[in-house]
Amino acid sequence: MTKKILYLLCIFAALGSLGAQDKAEKALEIFSEKYPQEKIHLIFNKNSYIAGENIWFKSFVFDGYNLSSISTSMFVELYDSNKTQIAKEILPLLNGQGSGSFMLSENLKEGIYYIRAYTAWMSNFSEDFQALQQIVVYNPSSPEKLVLDDASKWTASVFPEGGTFIDGINTKFAVRLHSKGITPSDWNGYVINAEKPDVKITSFKGFDQNVGTFSLTPKTGVKYQVVLSDSKGNRQVVDLPYVADSGINLQVSTGNDAVKFSVKSKNIAPGTVYKVIGTIGNQMVFKINSDKILEKTYSIPAEQLINGILQLTVFDEKESIIARRLTFVQPGMLKIKKPVLQSMQLNESPRASNSFNINPEQNNNAYTVLVLDGSSENSEDENSFLSTLWLTGDITSKIYTPSQYFTTNRNNEALDALLISEIWKRFDWRNIMSRTFPIISYQPQPYISYKGKVSVQGKPASNTELNLMFEIPEYGTKLFQVKTDDKGFFTVKGLIFEDAIKFSYQLNDPKIPKEQVQVIFQPDYSFVPLKKSLPESNYTLVQRQSDDQLSEPVKRYLATKKTQASIYEKATLIEEVKLKARKKDKTKELNEKLSSPMFKSMNETIFDLVNENNSAQASMNILSWLQGRVAGLTIESSMGSYFPKLRGSNINVYLDEMKVDPSQISSLPVSDIAMVKVIRGYFAGGFGGGNGAIAIYTRRGGITGFTNDPKASTQLKQTVLHGFDKEAPFVNPDYSDQNFSTISKDVRTTLYWNPYVEAETKDQTGIQFFNNDDAKSFKIIIIGFDEKDLVPIYYNEIVK
The missing domain is CATH 2.60.40 (Immunoglobulin-like)
Known part of the structure; x- marks a missing residue:
């Protein structure tokens, strides 16, 4: 089950033979191996909806910083604000990706709704790490309407760097804002001695709606307070922690070249041995154990790590935690592959045709592509693919607009301050060191x-x-x-x-x-009930008045909704024609012709002997010809017969989808074979065959193995099995066809949505969409993932 993340480890050896304990390291090794942890990012076709519309979404499931291979199914549920479940679905995950849709009822009341997404494996861990996305749904017929909650009071907390506040040691503090509603974006503060409130020791200004920072060298016996105020005159006074007269303080600075840290001390006996462990995710990437640790500044080369949250933990000789700190690796050098768009032809005229090409990525199978009216909002504005991967997928506290920390104009100092105020919750050192591991009640099943x-x-x-x-x-x-x-x-x-x-x-x-x-x-499989409470929303419901005017977004949704039925009706016939006319890859076409759905898999390697692979004709046996052509596949021979193994385990052989003994293949002329596919892992036709199969199809069309009498099954007892929930088709209008000329008004905010655009390996991937009636710019979002280099592929820009 475990897929290890490939880090370039930076392990510093212990200085001298100090007889250090290694309970923490052994516990982390067990936890990392047996308890990998998934996280989910959801992308939606737009930011808010109106009752009667469809919600379309795409999911990426990660195991740490790589697309997950743990789960092949995902559960998705829709709740109202009272935690009443409205709908639920089970969706397939292919290579860690899935997509689906929910139809919102016409009678759905205006309010805040929540989409919950999780896998069976994720149910073994804290619900806080499951995806829980807030959705705004409007309905002008409802007696109440949504308004932003800007009246709720805000509070603040203070966090010393490393978790300690010691006499005479200059300490950096993070100030974190909290609110049921919206926190202020314009706020500031200053530090005072509680006994001298009129004297400002130091002042600062908040970075954003989440956090601010200041530094202070304390003295024992002084009670320090921070006084905070916003632009509206609201004021908060927060006590700083008690100043200790002895201890250590962990100080960290993060740059593009290295993560540097030092351990400052006060009244600590010389020769005390400390251990510092650095982890990214559940993997150890740094370790030092020394009695000289208080005398030096250490540097962890950043180029040997990956972007992500680095946790530094200081242990004493008894392996008790005495300081810890989170920081982000190379915040100024995010490793992102940006798709190159070429042949861009954009036209802002009403209903004009627009197109662009995406240059191929060698290590990416498919893109998620979303094009919106440039003036509209989308779910990536609040929490982006990047912020889920690197921040919110592992941090469960409420963060306002986490996407801001990974944009081109990001504030790296603000991100660092935010992480000072956080504690790593994917695992607790004390729990795993005492061998208190998660209880595994849910095992992932194949599809x-x-x-x-x-x-x-x-x-x-x-x-x-x-x-x-x-x-x-x-x-x-x-x-x-x-x-x-x-x-x-x-x-x-x-x-x-x-x-x-x-x-x-x-x-x-x-x-x-x-x-x-x-x-x-x-x-x-089973849906797991949600135990925790739903998060608080930034909105509140108020009574709708008879003279209330509809907001512009709601007017647009209503107008789009009226024409959407017509668009779908007209597009259905056009799409059928397109499907027939579309040129298909010859090998894909052969696979579609010969393979039944139960013998198709995302983990298959196809050999087309009709259109290519002419060298196979010279072979006496197709199994011997496969030798060396598929990674992990070996063909053993015994007394003239060949027996295939995949990664050392026996696999089955199917002829026209009927299981046969491998020895029977020796008499089959290669010239009679149309296609061969090697399937890895589970597939429907194998009924849990385990390691996979070799499926051989003859030039007779692949009908062998099917019952000759189509009425035979009706003579037996019948039943029905339910599979994955079917996704509603998302239809983009084609204004080059005259059938769409009767549409009176087009104010769509989503101009193009495709959760799975197959990446061409040689040719550029082409995207075409049509403008609405008034868009003057286009927001183009393209998302993928490079599985070889473990980096996101991301494009999110407004173009004209």
Whole structure:
């Protein structure tokens, strides 16, 4: 399950033989190996909605700083502000990515709603790390309307760097603002001695709505306070911590070249041994254990690390934590691959055609592309793909506009101050050192999995073979066989299908009448109830007055909603024509023709013997020809027969999707083979085959293995299994077609949405969209991820 993050470790060896304890290191190693942790970023087609509309979203699931391979399914739920669940879906995750949609009811009241997204594996950890996105939904027919809450009072907290405040040591403080509503953007403060309130010791101005900072050299016996005020005259007085007369203080400075730190001390006995451990995520990237630690400034080379939150923790000789600090690695040099847009043809005229090309990225399979009216807002404005990956995916406290810390005009000092006010919560050193690890109650299952129980006349059918006949549109009926255990149970794993699939079943024993056989199916997954309270919103509901005027965004949503039905109706026919006319890749077309849905996988390698791979014709056996062509695949021979293994484990061989003994392939002429695919891991056709399979398709069209009599299944008992929830199609109008000329008004804010634009490996990826009636600029958002270099691919700009 564990996928280790590839860091270039910067481990400083212990200075001398000091007999240091290593309880922390061993605990972290166990935690990192057994308890990897996922985080989710959600992107929406727009920022707010109106009742009766569709919500479209895209998800990226990360295991630390890499796309996750832990989970292949994601649960998504929609709640109202009273925590009443309105809808729920289960969606497939392909290479850590998924997409879906929710239809908002016409009768939905105006208010704040929440979309919760999580995986089964994430349910083993704190709910605070699950994605919980606030959604604004308008409805002019509701008796109440939403208004921003700018009247709630704000409070503040102060945090000394490293967590200690010691006599005579100059200490940096972070001041953090909190509010149920909105915190002020214009605020300042000063520090006083409580006994001399008229004398300002030091003054400062807040960076943003989250945080400000100041430094102070304290004296024992003095009670310090910070006095804060905003532009509206609101005032807060906050006590600073008690000044200790001894101890140590951890001080950190972060630059583009290195993370530097020093440990200052007061009244500490010389020769005391301290240990400092640096972690990114759940991985240790730095360690030093020394009795000289109080005498030096240490430097961790930043080029050997990755962008992310670095946690530095100071332990004493008993491995008790005495100081800790979070900082961000290379905040001034974010490692981001920016897509190159070429052949850009933009036209601000009403309903004009616009287009651009995206240069190919070698290590990216697909892009998420969103184009909006340049004057509109979107979900990336508040919490972006970058801020989830590097900040909010691991920090659970409320942060106003976290995306601001990763833009081109970002304030790195503000981000550093923010992290001074935070404590790492992905794990607690004390818990893992005492071997108090999370309780694993939910294991990730491969895609859709079902449990079944077979009984005959009410008694379990032990160790019995059961035939399952799936009715697949366009492919006929497909036969599979499973075997029950001692108690009559069996499991079907790795199913990938949408909506529902009909199938029939029969015991592989003609002596037992079908009327005596009963099979009960139960999903081998479950939605996990949300236990915690929903977060507070920046909005409040007030009574709607009869003379209230609708806001401009709501007017736009209403106008768009009226024409959307017409757009969908006209676009359906056009899209069908486009699909027929679209040129398809020959290998893809061959795969679509020969493979049934149950033999398709994201983890497949295809060899087209019709249009390419002419060298295969010279081989006497297709299995021997595969040797060396697929990573991890080995072909062993014995007495003239070939037996395939994938990463050392035996895998099955299928001929036209019927399981066969590998020895049977030796008599099959290669010239009769149209296509071969090597499938890694689970796939529906293998029913939990484990390591994968080799599927061989003959030039006869891949019909072998399907039942000859399409009516046979109707003679058996039938049932239905439910699969993944189907995503509603997002339709972009095509004004080059005259059918759209009757649309009277187009004020769409979302001009183009595609959660999965396949990246061309050689040619540029082309994007085309049509303007609305009044947009004068376009906001283009392109998101992907380079899995080789572990860096995000990100573009978010307004262009004209």
